[in-house]
Amino acid sequence: xxxxxxxxxxxxxxxxxxxxxxxxxxxxxxxxxxxxxxxxxxxxxxxxxxxxxxxxxxxxxxxxxxxxxxxxxxxxxxxxxxxxxxxxxxxxxxxxxxxxxxxxxxxxxxxxxxxxxxxxxxxxxxxxxxxxxxxxxxxxxxxxxxxxxxxxxxxxxxxxxxxxxxxxxxxxxxxxxxxxxxxxxxxxxxxxxxxxxxxxxxxxxxxxxxxxxxxxxxxxxxxxxxxxxxxxxxxxxxxxxxxxxxxxxxxxxxxxxxxxxxxxxxxxxxxxxxxxxxxxxxxxxxxxxxxxxxxxxxxxxxxxxxxxxxxxxxxxxxxxxxxxxxxxxxxxxxxxxxxxxxxxxxxxxxxxxxxxxxxxxxxxxxxxxxxxxxxxxx
Ligand code: TV7
Ligand code: CA
Ligand code: ZN
Numbered sequence: 001x002x003x004x005x006x007x008x009x010x011x012x013x014x015x016x017x018x019x020x021x022x023x024x025x026x027x028x029x030x031x032x033x034x035x036x037x038x039x040x041x042x043x044x045x046x047x048x049x050x051x052x053x054x055x056x057x058x059x060x061x062x063x064x065x066x067x068x069x070x071x072x073x074x075x076x077x078x079x080x081x082x083x084x085x086x087x088x089x090x091x092x093x094x095x096x097x098x099x100x101x102x103x104x105x106x107x108x109x110x111x112x113x114x115x116x117x118x119x120x121x122x123x124x125x126x127x128x129x130x131x132x133x134x135x136x137x138x139x140x141x142x143x144x145x146x147x148x149x150x151x152x153x154x155x156x157x158x159x160x161x162x163x164x165x166x167x168x169x170x171x172x173x174x175x176x177x178x179x180x181x182x183x184x185x186x187x188x189x190x191x192x193x194x195x196x197x198x199x200x201x202x203x204x205x206x207x208x209x210x211x212x213x214x215x216x217x218x219x220x221x222x223x224x225x226x227x228x229x230x231x232x233x234x235x236x237x238x239x240x241x242x243x244x245x246x247x248x249x250x251x252x253x254x255x256x257x258x259x260x261x262x263x264x265x266x267x268x269x270x271x272x273x274x275x276x277x278x279x280x281x282x283x284x285x286x287x288x289x290x291x292x293x294x295x296x297x298x299x300x301x302x303x304x305x306x307x308x309x310x311x312x313x314x315x316x317x318x319x320x321x322x323x324x325x326x327x328x329x330x331x332x333x334x335x336x337x338x339x340x341x342x343x344x345x346x347x348x349x350x351x352x353x354x355x356x357x358x359x360x361x362x363x364x365x366x367x368x369x370x371x372x373x374x375x376x377x378x
Contacts, residue, residue: 009323010131010132010291010321010322010323011053011129011130011131011132012051012052012053012130012131012132012133012134012321012322013052013053013055013121013124013129013130013132013133013134014043014049014052014053014054014055014133014134014318015055015057015117015120015121015133015134015135015137016036016040016054016055016056016057016117016136016137017056017057017113017114017116017117017137018056019109019113020033020036020110020113020114020117020137021033021034021035021036021037021038021040022034022037023104023105023106023107023109023110024104024105025102025104025151026102026104029102029151030151030272030273030305031151031305032305032307033110033137034307035304035307035310035311036136036137036301038307038308038310038311038335038338039136039310039311039314039315040136041311041333041334041335042311042312042315042330042331042333043314043315043318045330045331045332045333046315046319046324046326046331047324047331048315048318048319048322048324051322051323051324052134052318052322053130055120055124057113057116057117057120057121057135058116058120059109059112059113059116060111060112060115060116060119060154060159061112062074062078064115064116064119064159065111065112065115065154065159067159067162068145068155068158068159068162068187069143069145069146069154069155070145070146072146073095073145073146073147076088076091076095077107077108077111077153077154078108080097080103080107081103081105081107082103082104082105085103088103094146094147095146095147095148096147096148096149097148100148100149100150100151101148101149101150101151101152101153107153110153111153111154113137114135114137114138114140114154114156115138115154115156115159115160117135117137117138117156118135118138118156118157118159118160118298118300119156119159119160119163121133121134121135121138121160121298122160122161122163122164122298123163125164125258125296125297125298126163126164126166126167126168131294131296131297132291132296132297132298132299132321133297133298133299134298134299134300134318134321135156135298135299135300135301136300136301136314137301138156138157138160138300138301138302139156139157139177139262139263139264139300139301139302139303140152140153140154140155140156140157140302141155141157141175141177141179141181141182141183141184141262141264141302142155142179142181142182142183142208143155143158143183144183144186145187149182149183149208150179150207150208151303152183155183155184155187156300157173157181157183157184157260157262157300158183158184158187158188160260160298160300161173161184161187161188161194161260164258164260164298165193165194168256168257168258168296169193169257170192170193170194170195170254170255170256170257170258171193171194171195171256171257171258171259171260172194172195172197172250172251172254172256172258172259172260172295173188173194173195173196173197173259173260173262174197174198174247174259174260174261174262174290175196175197175198175199175200175262175264175302176199176243176261176262176263176264176267176283176286177198177200177262177263177264177266177267177302177303178200178201178264178266178267178271178273178274178275178276178303179200179201179206179207179208179264179266179303180198180200180202180208180209180210180211180227181196181198181200181211181262182208182210182211184196184262185198185210185211185215185225185227188221188224188225189217189218189221189225190217190218190219190220190221191220191221191224192220192221192224194224195224195225195226195250195254195256196224196225196226197226197227197228197246197247197250198211198226198227198228199228199230199239199242199243199267200227200228200229200230201229201230201231201232201274201275201276202227202229202230202231203231211227211229212227212229213227213229213365213368215227216372223372223373223375223376224254224376226246226250226369226372226373228242228246228365228369229365230276230357230365231355231356231357231361232275232276232353232354232355232356233275233276233277233353233354233355233356233357234276234277234278234355234357235277235278235350235355236277236278236279236281236282236285236350238355238357238362239267239276239278239282239286240282240285240286240289241362242362242365242366243285243286243289244289245366245369245370246366246369247289247290247293249369249370249373250373251293253373253376253377254376256295257295257296258295258296258297258298259290259293259295259296259297259298260297260298260300261287261290261297261298261299261300262300262301262302263283263286263287263299263300263301263302263313263314263317264301264302264303264304265283265301265302265303265304265309265310265313265314266302266303266304266305267283268280268283268304268306268309268313268349269349269350269352269353270306270309270349270352271303271304271305271306271309272305272306273303273305274303274305275353276353277349277350277352277353277355278349278350279346279348279349279350280309280312280313280316280345280346280349281316281346283313283317284313284316284317284320287299287317287320287321288320291320291321299317299321301314307338308338308339309347309349311338312339312345312346312347315345316345316346326345327345328344328345328346329343329344329345330343330344330345
């Protein structure tokens, strides 16, 4: 890529919406948009803003959201509120609204904000205005064309990728959230212009239940969906090894012109919903590996339910993307109490869950991935 070859410093654009952290899914709900405010505070207090261009993104318009989502579903999201919810109860099932995806104040505004940031990020990459664009509020990979799912209402990744496809011939989607990236896989299941790769916990039962090795795509998209199912408790060394093996193979065969990286932080150890054993350093190593391919890249957030560790993780990953080393001592900031008792960027997160991924299993998964890539090459 000439654009990257002619500079040696990576140009990073950071999209943060000042209001996006103020929405509430509900008291007991594990998804906490406040983690975005907390992340942004750490990023600023570490001084990382000096190394990037900062943008207050525009909200996505109805028409932009309609590029993927169905008109009746968008209309519903626009009109429903906690106060008038009873008028809409008959369509709750159809649109999969309920405990996981509750109706809360400003729900459509929230969607417009996180989706607008991913769309703007895509446009910035297309314009050549940045090598890497970051939107930690995005990454809501479960939303379907006509249906909410798994805390996701609008699929900003699909919308951002559709925008990238206006210019880039081939887009690679990589997903390290502990959940399967089903909404993105489904949206691009029959095209060879997007290859989707998800690493996730899979046992036939864990949400959303998809992501089996045999889900490989269909028609023109056959072999262009790659799934890496993992068991509980995977550790740093195994994950990084498998990630590097698989991604080196994917990059060599698919040769994407742009990358979208979903960095769900629920694959960290000690996550409230997750059951992997990754350290923040290992999670960040995956980001570094993708950055080192030097292809225009959009980086988005996703899951992450132990709020203090989400903020740590995405701050650390911002620092990797801008090539700035950070002190392990967190800078003083108004939210410092969240980071008790150690006040460190890299607390110990591992050791809570037994590793169920033995050597034989990991080798089998790698072998299956490599086999699929050979078909894709032919
Ligand atoms: C991208 N797990 C999203 C991941 C979405 C996971 C689920 C919950 C959950 C929801 C709550 C809640 C919860 C402690 C955890 C089969 C069900 C079981 C709802 C109670 N506490 C991402 C979605 C997953 C809601 N859903 O990939 C309100 O856990 O397993 C399920 C489905 C039916 C619905 N019930 C859970 O990370 C952003 N939900 C407490 C209050
Ligand atoms: Ca995943
Ligand atoms: Zn998740």
